[in-house]
Amino acid sequence: MFPFHVACDAWRGNNSFAWATSPKAEAAQGIVPAAPVSRASIPEKTQGKGVPVIPADSPDAPDADHHPEQEPTLPASRDLSVPIRLEKGVYCNWRMPGFVSECSDVTETGSYAALKPNKTPWLDREMNQRTAGSTFPTAFELSYDERAKCLYATVRVKIIPVDLIRVDTTGNARGNETLKQSVPYDTTIHYPCVFNGVGKPSRGYVMEHRDETGPRFNVETKKRQVEAVLNGHRSKLILDGCSKGSSCGCRVSVLFQVEFFVSVRGAEVGNGKKMHKTIHLFPRAQRADAGAWGEIGMLPDKDGAWTDDLRDTNVVAHECGHLFNFPDEYWAYGGWVHRMYIDDGQLNFNLGDANRGKEVWQISAAANIMGAACNNPVPDARNVAPSASVHPYYLEYIRRHFSELTHKNWKVGYVAE
Numbered sequence: 276m277f278p279f280h281v282a283c284d285a286w287r288g289n290n291s292f293a294w295a296t297s298p299k300a301e302a303a304q305g306i307v308p309a310a311p312v313s314r315a316s317i318p319e320k321t322q323g324k325g326v327p328v329i330p331a332d333s334p335d336a337p338d339a340d341h342h343p344e345q346e347p348t349l350p351a352s353r354d355l356s357v358p359i360r361l362e363k364g365v366y367c368n369w370r371m372p373g374f375v376s377e378c379s380d381v382t383e384t385g386s387y388a389a390l391k392p393n394k395t396p397w398l399d400r401e402m403n404q405r406t407a408g409s410t411f412p413t414a415f416e417l418s419y420d421e422r423a424k425c426l427y428a429t430v431r432v433k434i435i436p437v438d439l440i441r442v443d444t445t446g447n448a449r450g451n452e453t454l455k456q457s458v459p460y461d462t463t464i465h466y467p468c469v470f471n472g473v474g475k476p477s478r479g480y481v482m483e484h485r486d487e488t489g490p491r492f493n494v495e496t497k498k499r500q501v502e503a504v505l506n507g508h509r510s511k512l513i514l515d516g517c518s519k520g521s522s523c524g525c526r527v528s529v530l531f532q533v534e535f536f537v538s539v540r541g542a543e544v545g546n547g548k549k550m551h552k553t554i555h556l557f558p559r560a561q562r563a564d565a566g567a568w569g570e571i572g573m574l575p576d577k578d579g580a581w582t583d584d585l586r587d588t589n590v591v592a593h594e595c596g597h598l599f600n601f602p603d604e605y606w607a608y609g610g611w612v613h614r615m616y617i618d619d620g621q622l623n624f625n626l627g628d629a630n631r632g633k634e635v636w637q638i639s640a641a642a643n644i645m646g647a648a649c650n651n652p653v654p655d656a657r658n659v660a661p662s663a664s665v666h667p668y669y670l671e672y673i674r675r676h677f678s679e680l681t682h683k684n685w686k687v688g689y690v691a692e
Contacts (some may be wrong), residue, residue, distance in 0.1 A: 331522070334366045340524055343369035347516025351684050355674070358634045358667035359521050361513065361688040367524025371681065373421040377549060378676045380413045380600045385614040387622055392607040394624075407609035408617070411565070413600045414551040417676055419527070426512065428673050429532040430598045433550040434494070434568075435541055436485035439465060439557055442476050459559035459581065460567055463609075469555050469567050473541075482555065484540045489558060492570040494535040497591050500653050503661050504592040504644050505531035505599075509692070510667040512674055515684035526688070527677070529670055533595050552598050559583070563590055565597040572650075586652040589663045593649030600672040604637045604646035612638055634668045634689075645669075 329336050340346070346369075389397040389407035396404040415430040440448050441456040448455050458465075458480060467477040473484055510529065517523035536544035544550070553566075560569020561581055568591060572584040597603075603610035606622055613636040616623050627638030640646035648663035667689040678685050 331363050332366050332524075334368075336366060338519065338522070339366040340519060341368065343367050343525060346518065346523075346525065347514060347684070348518045349516040349520075352515050352686060355515060355678070355684055355686055356635075356668070356671055358510065358670075358687040358689050359513070360691055361511065361526075362520075362522045364524040364526060365519050365522050367519075369525045371419070371421060371424075373419050374680065375416065375418040376676075376680055378415055378417055380415075380672060380676075382410050382413060382597070382600055382602060382611065383614050384408050384410050384602050384611040385617045387612075387617045387620050389609045390607065390622065397608060405609065407606075408611045413598055415599055416549070416551070417673070417680065419677075423528070424526070425528040425530060426673065426677060427530050427532055428599060429534065430551045430595065431534045431536065431545060431548055432595075432598070433536050433538045433544055433553045434488075434556050435538050435553065436488050437473065437482050437555045437557060438485050439468060440481050440483055442479060442481045448481070457558060459561045459573055460557040460563070460569055461561040462564040462567065463562060466564065466567070485558075486539055488537060488556060489570045491587075492556065494537060496587075498533055498535055499657075500587065500589075501533050501592040501595050502531060503657075504589060504663050505533075505596065505665055505669075507661050508665045508667055508669055508689075510670055510687050510689040512670070512677060512685040513688040515686045521688065527685070529673055531599065560590075563594055565594050568594060589644055589649045589651055589653060589661075592663065593644055596645050596669075601645050601669060602636055604640040604643050606638055612636075634666060636668065640664075 331338065333339065334341070386406050386408045389405040391397045397407075399405050415428055418427045418429065419425070420427065438455075439458045439460055441458055442448055464478070465480055468475075468480050468482045471477050471482075473482050475481065508529070512527040512529060513521070514523050514525035517525060534545075534548075536550070538544045538553075555567045557567060557569045559571045559573055560567070561573045561575075563569055563572075572586075572588055572590055573581045574584045575581050597611075602613040604612070606612050606616075612622070615636070616627055616638045622638070624638070630637065637643065637646065640648075642648050642664045644661075644663035644665055651662040654660070654662055667687045670687045674685055674687055
């Protein structure tokens with residue numbers, strides 16, 4: 276829930292791409308390169324007086340780019356963060372060497388006076404208005420596959436199964452060992468327990484280790500659900516300043532990946548791989564956050580009583596979005612919105628209205644994964660669209676890192692629906 280700073284410190288190339296000159300170039304479209312088109316397979320369409328129609332992505336097309344080493348040739352865009360609509364890419368035999376880089380960032384969020392949905396102050400137990408938002412650091416890996424022309428953004432998560440137990444004033448659990456009172460996690464109340472760590476009481480609660488996860492949390496299922504949502508952006512990175520404009524063939528696919536590792540009692544996991552985030556996994560959660568999840572979500576009824584949500588929802592995908600530096604796209608009850616919507620500690624709803632529907636982070640978005648759709652149920656079938664949307668601008672932080680790593684300006688380009 277929780278000013279862009281780049282700290283990618285692994286791969287640094289020189290100030291130019293390694294461009295290839297072989298005519299046997301991989302296709303610019305798609306994650307997996309297609310085989311070269313056989314001349315015999317091109318339909319014998321003619322135009323005018325028997326002149327064959329040459330596909331736009333053919334090396335023989337008039338606009339084919341056989342000298343990508345000369346790009347970019349046009350001035351840089353005034354605002355690189357604005358996504359553009361992609362046209363069919365021309366043939367281009369560009370190459371760039373693969374790399375792997377660890378990247379770090381800080382969320383572009385901030386603090387403001389928290390509000391309830393009716394825009395009245397959200398008060399704490401002492402009847403003081405709460406402060407919502409702040410910033411927090413993020414980390415992930417970027418790896419570029421030169422053959423597939425695909426950039427993989429990967430976050431590895433160490434998941435520690437824990438429980439939340441009521442304790443008395445001495446810090447001892449209430450009830451005997453078999454009758455401990457397990458409490459659903461609520462970030463508004465219990466975040467100090469996660470901050471303090473296992474075995475350190477806070478506000479009448481203490482966090483304890485569990486030796487396994489429950490049946491509702493399967494790491495492979497969660498991975499599949501999360502990636503299905505995050506990779507719904509229908510976008511690529513395209514070289515800025517190319518003479519071919521939105522038809523530029525210098526394009527990079529982007530795939531988000533999550534890797535979950537269950538760590539019993541904090542044991543080392545991942546066979547030496549860098550863990551980017553540690554998550555404490557509770558049996559139940561009324562409200563999760565970027566550092567604490569629940570195996571089972573809970574819903575309040577009309578009387579305010581909480582019951583188990585029998586559905587799988589997009590909450591974990593939402594929280595993984597934060598790990599890639601995404602802000603919240605809701606503000607009620609303390610969403611960590613983008614800092615452009617915060618003026619002198621207050622929310623700027625006029626700007627939120629002006630930006631509605633634009634390709635920028637939203638102050639509120641019912642259909643988006645970083646907005647209210649995080650609570651939508653996950654579709655049961657694998658071959659249906661996710662129940663939450665991801666937009667081209669969700670690639671903005673990946674774009675910035677990739678531009679720094681490659682010493683070239685890139686933009687986000689999207690495929691029109």
